[in-house]
Amino acid sequence: MLGDYIMKKTFLSVMALTALSSLGLVACGNQANGSNLSNGAKSKTLNWMEKGNLRTLDPSTIVESTSAETLANADQGLLANPKSNELDSGVAKSYKVSKDGKTYTFNLRHEKWSNGDPVTAKDFVYGFQRSVNPKTASQDSYILDHVANYSNVSKGKAPVSTLGVSAPNDYTFVVHLSKPQTYFKYLTAGSVMYPQNEKVVTKLGKSYGTTSQNQVYNGPYTIQGWNGTNDSWSLKKNPNYWNAKNVNLNQVKFHVVKDGQTGMNEYQTGMLDQLSLNSKQQVENYNHSSELHKFNTANSDYVELNQQKVSAFKNVKLRQALSYAIDRNQLVNNVLGDGSKPLNSFVANNLAKYKGKDFANEAKVNSSSQYDMNKAKELWKQGLKEVGKNGLDLKLTSDDSDTAKSVSEYMQSQWTKLPGLKVTNVSLPSQQRVSRLLSQNFDMCLTGWNPGIPDPSATLDTRESTNSMNFSKWKNTKFDALMNDAENTHSNDENKRWDDMVKAGKLADKDVSAVNLYQNARPTLLKTNVHGLRYNSTGDSWDFAKAYVSDK
Incomplete structure (x- = not known):
C-alpha cells in the first residue's frame, strides 16, 4: 500500500500463519471485545495520530x-x-x-x-x-x-x-x-x-x-x-x-502529525490517545513503559529507480552500485532505531513459510543487502562509462515525515560518495509524493509495500513488467515467466509454485529491481485505558470495531 506503504495480494495451506495473525491490542495485555466493555467505561472517543x-x-x-x-x-x-x-x-x-x-x-x-x-x-x-x-x-x-x-x-x-x-x-x-x-x-x-x-x-x-x-x-x-x-x-x-x-x-x-515533537507534546498533554513514534530517541525514552508496543509488520521499504525517466537506470551496474552503497545495519540501528530490520530480500521476513522455511531466507541474495562502498564506487564508474556519462544529477523523492526525511538524508549522504553523483532530496506531503509516483514523475522515490496477505506473490507481483505497481519499469522476461508459472502452470502444485517464486525473488534482487532497505517496524504509544484494538501485520493494520476507552 502506498503512503507510508503500498498495497496488496496468497495463501499456501501449509504456510506458517504468524504473519497473518492479528493482535488483540490491550495495554494491559488482555484481549477485549465488545461484550467485555467495562461498566466503568466512560469516554466514547479515541484520538488517533496519522502520519x-x-x-x-x-x-x-x-x-x-x-x-x-x-x-x-x-x-x-x-x-x-x-x-x-x-x-x-x-x-x-x-x-x-x-x-x-x-x-x-x-x-x-x-x-x-x-x-x-x-x-x-x-x-x-x-x-x-x-x-x-x-x-x-x-x-x-x-x-x-x-x-x-x-x-x-x-x-x-x-x-x-x-x-x-x-x-x-x-x-x-x-x-x-x-x-x-x-x-x-x-x-x-x-x-x-x-x-x-x-x-x-x-x-x-x-x-x-x-x-x-x-x-x-x-x-x-x-x-x-x-x-x-x-x-x-x-x-x-x-x-x-x-x-x-x-x-x-x-x-x-x-x-495528521508529521513532526515528532509536536506529536509527543500532544500525546503527553492528552490530546492524543495513540502516537506512532518517529525517532530512535523517542523509542529509547519509552523502552520501559507499559505504553510502548513494538509491532512487527510485513512492510518492505525500498527505493524505486525510475528507468522510464532516467534511462541510465537500465544499466544494472549503476543499480547495483546504489544498493552496495547503503549500510542497512547502520540505517536501522543508528538512523531509525525503532525496531526496523534490514530486508533479506524484496519480500519481507516472516511473511510466508513453506515446510518450515521462510521465503525471505530462501530467496535471499547476499549482494542485495550487502554494504561495500569500494565495490559500489567501482560498479558506479563502470556503469557510467557504459552509459556514456561522467555523472548523474538525481532527485530522491520522499514523504515529509520525520522518519522519511531522516532516511532520505542518510541515503543522500551515502550516495553522494559515489563519483559524479549529485542527489537532491525532495520532501513532499504523502498525497503529493504518491501522485508523483503514480504519474512516473520522479527519478528515485522512497516508498514501500504492504502485501495485504501472507504470500510471496503479493509482493513479487509488483515487479512484473506489466503490473501497474511496477513504478521502476524494471523488466526481466525470465522473472515474468516464473511468476506466470507460479500463478498459472503450477498454481495447484505447492512445491513447484514455491520454487517458481523463490527463483523469481532471487532474480529480482540480483538484478536490483529496487534498492531494498528495511522491514518497517511500528513502535506505538497507547494510553493504558485503550482496549480492544486489533492490529494486523498484513493488510489494513488497525481495526477499531471493538475498541473502547475505559475510565482511568
Missing part, C-alpha cells in the same frame, strides 16, 4: 495506507480482515466453493448503506466491474486477474458486463474464476473488491470519494469531516451497520 493525509475514499483507486486503513473501518467487503488462520465474516455471512475451485458463492446479510439503501449483490457486481473497468484507472485492479474474462475487460476489449460476476438474487453473489486461486477468499477483504452503490457513484460522478460527504458506507463507522485536503477527520459510529450494537466507540478522531 499522512487521506488521498481518496474511492475504494477502486485507493493505493496508500492512510486512505485504505480509514476506509477499512467504514466499508466492508465480502469477508473482513483475517485473524489467526480464519477470516472475519463481512457482508457475506457464509460462502461455498465449487469442487473445481473456480466458483465462489457468497450468501449476503441483509444490511444497509449509511444513506439507508440496502446493500445487495448488485452492489458487489458493480463494485467488481467498476474496479476492472479501464476507465476507472484502478492501480489495484490486477488483484481481480483470476476473475473470468478479466483480461479482456481490463483492456477494454469486452464490456464490463462480461466479467465473471453475477447476482442471481439480491443476497447471493457469485464469482467465476478463470482458474483456481486458493487464496481468493483472502483477497475479498481488500478495498478493490468492496461493494459500491451505483446510484451514488453515478450521481456524484468525478466527485465520488473526493470528500467524506461524497461517499456512502456500510461498515462499523462512517467518515466525517474530510473536505479533500484537510489533515483531520473522524470515524463516527454507523447506526446502519449490521453489528452496530457491538461497536463501542462513538467516534475516532484522526489528526
